[in-house]
Amino acid sequence: MPSIPVTYNLRNIRVRWRTTIATVLGVALVVSVFVMVMALARGLKSTYVQTGDPRNLLVMRRGSTAESSSQIMREEMIRMKYLPGIARDAQDRPYFSPEIIVLIYLNRLDAQGGANVIVRGMGEMGLAVRPNIVLSEGRMFQSGRRECVVSRRVANRFANCLIGQSFRAGKAEWTVVGIFEAGKSAYESEIWADADEVRDAFNRNFYGSALIRPVDDAASAALVRRIESDRTLSARVLKETDYYKDQTKTAGPIQFMGGFLATIMSIGAAFSAMNTMYAAVGARTREIGTLRVLGFKRRSIYLSFLLESVLLAGLGGVIGCLMSLPLNGVATGTFSWTSFSEVAFEFRITPDLLGKGMMFALVMGVLGGLLPARMAARKPVLVALKT
Amino acid sequence: MTIAGFILRNALRNKRRLTLTILSVSLSLFLFTTLQTALRELTQPPSTSDSALRLITRHRVSLANVLPEKYQYRIQQVPGVEVVSKFTWFGGIYQDEKNFFPQFAVEPEKIFRIFTEAKVDPLELDAFIKERTACIVGIKTMERFGWKIGDRITLRGTIWDCNPELVIRGVYREGIDETNLFFHHDYFNELMNDLGVTGTFWLRVRDEAAVQPVIDAIDASFRNSDAETKTETERAFQLGFVSMFGNIKMLIGSISTVIVFTMVLVTASTMSMAIRERMRELAVLKAIGFNGRQVFSLILAESFGLAMAGGLLGCVGAWALFSNIDVYKATQGFFIKFDVTPHILASGLLLAGLLGAISCIAPAWASIRMSVVTGLKETD
Amino acid sequence: MTPIVQIRELTRVYQQGEIDVTALDNISLDIPDGDFVALMGPSGSGKSTLLHIMAGIDRPTRGSCVVRGVDVAKLSETELAEWRNHHIGFVFQTFNLIPVLTAFENVEMPLLLTGLTASERRAHVEAALELVGLKDRMHHQPRQLSGGQEQRVAIARALVTDPTLIVADEPTGNLDAKSATEVLNLLVALNRDAGKTIIMVTHDPKAAAHARRVLHLEKGELLKDEETPR
Known part of the structure; x- marks a missing residue:
């Protein structure tokens, strides 16, 4: 079956650019909104997915769903710290960090208002159990001092968080002595200080959770059994990575919004594409007649118009993807209900997300082109030639 | 034509x-x-004329920090304050984590003198006040779980290490958020072995002219104590949540x-x-x-x-x-x-x-x- | 008696890219009330331009065109529109009826711009359709009518405001011989019985023969002005 060359469609799109430009841009905007919102959800998710070390175990009070609401007493901590199976460093210190989370309210640097920020009190091994985290400026806080280290993003987003500066929280004045880099993990939204200093400043007689590095997998499983079966502890143990993976549900509403917006907008854009294609078929009725006389089959005409619609939408899709690209890596923050604080993250545009955006565009093209193409193919030759 | x-x-x-x-x-x-x-x-x-008269006193550092119960007596003494209730976010789970809805431990005889807009049947309110383990629930949450008055429910604590077993004695509707559950603060305190704390205090002041003086007086009275307070209007309190978005x-x-x-x-x-x-x-x-x-x-x-x-x-x-x-x-x-x-x-x-x-x-x-x-x- | 149309030293120059094209070159002409004039000439002779200027849809470069004492060239666009409504009735080669409207509604169109009430309009429209012999077809849409009928509806539309001039641009150009004769006879009758002044552009000598007077144009100049024998 002879098919009509694609150049015919491309020429037509170019010649009729006035009518096509609105459709192309319409599709482009839909695709870029979709990619941007989804990039936001992706970024938020990947922040949680990238947090934690798969070897680590996190201990919380049974029944607690978040570190911030968990309570573990000092005696319980000490009991756990020397359990067998916990890895030890060169000085024979167990890789065990008793931790406590409090929230403080800090003012933003760039805008008015502020947000809750997590202050994590940790033991002396706090940094050692998190080998992925690097102190890039200054030094680590010292035990027994009201010092803290802040993540790079907290330093960039909030007031009084540069080395040498200090802020008030609880009963104490905290001096920033270092800045750490936590990659793209959730730790990038935290401030770290000595656990006992934090407990003192915020009047807590308890700790919140413990982070443990077992020697190996077997030891890990044994530790989980040992702690969870201890009735006096009443604790729950889970992998640190699993705890954070669970929080990816924070991205749920954003993801829902992205899907909802993209679906409704793309129906609108498909209508607009349909309008443009009907107009194209109308304007080229005589051409269609001529093509039929030249020997092209109905199906060729049908495919040619469908192809043109898909080309239009595809062009829109490419423009939409290009429009959204500059957003890749832009930092932002949102409120997390789980930790009750602000999580910082980056928009993440991945090739597969762009692929999904393009799929959206092509579906719009097909939906917009089906009916007009059918109309074009069904025109009787003589009628088409006469008009 | x-x-x-x-x-x-x-x-x-x-x-x-x-x-x-x-x-x-x-x-x-x-x-x-x-x-x-x-x-x-x-x-x-939402902002109503009633909500303008409602104030919230919380820990100055953040909502996650609690206040001593005993602050209530001093707040009650501040001129212009009509009624004060302890008000603690319980944050428990009903059956499954997905079934989230707000629960608060409050003082039953005071809470609807603060939320004056809400409509409650006086008999139901009376039943709620009299029974130590009673709770009163907003109509939306009642409908969501298909609850009826007299039903017994158990909340599993996540923030607080206790599981209140409650009986529904009343329903309120309109005026305020219709998804809340309120139960006795005394019962909560008992379950927590007389911990003696409250998340916040909610209070109602006499009239709008009293709002600012009351805010200043309360916060001044706890300055330089172990738990300094921050008092604000309901609206400011809610906008504080909003800015976090x-x-x-x-x-x-x-x-x-x-x-x-x-x-x-x-x-x-x-x-x-x-x-x-x-x-x-x-x-x-x-x-x-x-x-x-x-x-x-x-x-x-x-x-x-x-x-x-x-x-x-x-x-x-x-x-x-x-x-x-x-x-x-x-x-x-x-x-x-x-x-x-x-x-x-x-x-x-x-x-x-x-x-x-x-x-x-x-x-x-x-x-x-x-x-x-x-x-x-x-x-x- | 003063002529209804007085044209003096009328010149119309178009700019076509870099070149100036002279469509009408220094033409003077009088048309008395009640005349039926055919403008003839090959394409590019300027006959349509002359018609357009008399109808107030084109403007002279130099010279004047006075219709019933008003120099058309001196009116603003808005004044011209109103003037056309009162004084000109158009008949086009391609009929130019509005496809979504019925015959009745098409004829009513120019009356919408006047202060007439609905019932007055109805009377006028029916009278005009009666005159062209299509009263029984007045609720048909253009696509339900033949070419000749469409053109007669268009003539009714041109008549309905009782204009000073009826201008017709190749009114028979798109019609078969029989319909063309009908339309021409109608124009003749309007001229003879109702005293309408008609100016018609045509390249068909048979059509021109229906006029009282034939003006021949070529290259923008008036060549011949002859009375048609009756």
């Missing part, structure tokens, strides 16, 4: 195009209305802008298609005596009507949809209410009107400038 009839006849000329355009405009306005409503629900806490507002704002822009594109391209194929007719109209202004009015009216039809369909459609579905259930509690206010409705329609006007300006202007002679030469 009248001029209006003629405009209508013109608009209906290409029914397929008309339908497609109206639908795409209405979808855009539906989205616009939805987004604006979502934005309003997220950022504009940060960029969401900007995000929704920019998406709305994109939608509006897309709409202008679509409508403008339709109008220019409609006008271009009618160039010769417009020239004929001019030849038989219509002047430029009259021709422009014809086009404007058609475009305006088209956009308004889409606008009405989209905005009123959104309004009808959201007032008939249970948004609370549909969004699994993310949105408690989803009211398309007259204000949002009006701004959606205004937008539609503007859109109709703006999108036809370029093609209409071209058709007016075109001379009759050129127009008559146009082929279809």
Whole structure:
């Protein structure tokens, strides 16, 4: 079956650019909104997915769903710290960090208002159990001092968080002595200080959770059994990575919004594409007649118009993807209900997300082109030639 | 026939195009209305004259820090304070984590003297006050779980290490958030082995003039203590939550802008298609005596009507949809209410009107400038 | 008696890209009330331009065109539109009826710009359709009518405001011989019985023969002005 060359469609799109430009841009905007919102959800998710070390175990009070609401007493901590199976460093210190989370309210640097920020009190091994985290400026806080280290993003987003500066929280004045880099993990939204200093400043007689590095997998499983079966502890143990993976549900509403917006907008854009294609078929009725006389089959005409619609939408899709690209890596923050604080993250545009955006565009093209193409193919030759 | 009839006849000329355009405009306005409503629900806490008299005293550091119960006596003494209740966010789980709804431990005989707008049956209220393990629940949560008065429920504590076993003795509705559950603070305290703390205090002051003096007096009275306080109006308290959403507002704002822009594109391209194929007719109209202004009015009216039809369909459609579905259930509690206010409705329609006007300006202007002679030469 | 149309030293120059094209070159002409004039000439002779200027849809470069005491060239665009409504009735080669309207509504169109009430309009429209013999077809849409009928509806539309001039641009150009004769006879009758002044552009000598007077144009100049024998 002879098919009509694609150049015919491309020429037509170019010649009729006035009518096509609105459709192309319409599709482009839909695709870029979709990619941007989804990039936001992706970024938020990947922040949680990238947090934690798969070897680590996190201990919380049974029944607690978040570190911030968990309570573990000092005696319980000490009991756990020397359990067998916990890895030890060169000085024979167990890789065990008793931790406590409090929230403080800090003012933003760039805008008015502020947000809750997590202050994590940790033991002396706090940094050692998190080998992925690097102190890039200054030094680590010292035990027994009201010092803290802040993540790079907290330093960039909030007031009084540069080395040498200090802020008030609880009963104490905290001096920033270092800045750490936590990659793209959730730790990038935290401030770290000595656990006992934090407990003192915020009047807590308890700790919140413990982070443990077992020697190996077997030891890990044994530790989980040992702690969870201890009735006096009443604790729950889970992998640190699993705890954070669970929080990816924070991205749920954003993801829902992205899907909802993209679906409704793309129906609108498909209508607009349909309008443009009907107009194209109308304007080229005589051409269609001529093509039929030249020997092209109905199906060729049908495919040619469908192809043109898909080309239009595809062009829109490419423009939409290009429009959204500059957003890749832009930092932002949102409120997390789980930790009750602000999580910082980056928009993440991945090739597969762009692929999904393009799929959206092509579906719009097909939906917009089906009916007009059918109309074009069904025109009787003589009628088409006469008009 | 009248001029209006003629405009209508013109608009209906290409029914397929008309339908497609109206639908795409209405979808855009539906989205616009939805987004604006979502934005309003997220950022504009409801404010009534009663809520202006409500204050919240919390720990100065953050909501996650608790206050000693004994502060209540000093707050009660502050002149202008009518009633104070302990008020603790319980944050428990009912059966499953997905079943989230707000629960508070409060002082039963005081709570509805603070939330004066809420409607409660006096007998039910009395039953709630008298029984130590009783609770009173908002109508939305009652309906969500299909609860009846007399039902027994257990909440599993996540923040607090206790599991209150409650019996439902009353239902309240209207005025305030209809999803809350209130139970006795004394019972909570007992379960927590007389911990003696409260998350916040909620209080009602005598009149608006008393608001600022009461705020100042309370915070001054606890300055330099172990737990300094921060007292604010209900509205300020809720806006504090809102500011934590940060960029969401900007995000929704920019998406709305994109939608509006897309709409202008679509409508403008339709109008220019409609006008271009009618160039010769417009020239004929001019030849038989219509002047430029009259021709422009014809086009404007058609475009305006088209956009308004889409606008009405989209905005009123959104309004009808959201007032008939249970948004609370549909969004699994993310949105408690989803009211398309007259204000949002009006701004959606205004937008539609503007859109109709703006999108036809370029093609209409071209058709007016075109001379009759050129127009008559146009082929279809 | 003063002529209804007085044209003095009328010149019309078009700009076509870089070149100036002279469509009408210094033409002077009088048309008395009640005349039926055919403008003839090959294409590019300027006959249509002359018609357009008299009808107030084109403007002279130099010279004047006075219709019933009003110099058309001096009116603004808005004044011209109103003037056309009162004084000109158009008949086009391609009929140019509005496809979405019925015959009745098409004829009513120019009356919408006047202050007439609906019932007055109805009376006028029916009278005009009666005159062209299509009263029984008045609720038909253009596509339900034959070419000749469409052109007669167009003539009714031109008549309905009782204009000073009826201008017709190749009114038979798109019609078969029989319909063309009908339309020409109608124009003749309007001229003879109702005293309408008609100016018609045509390139068909048979059509021109129906006029009282034939003006021949070539390259923008008036060549011949002859009375048609009756």
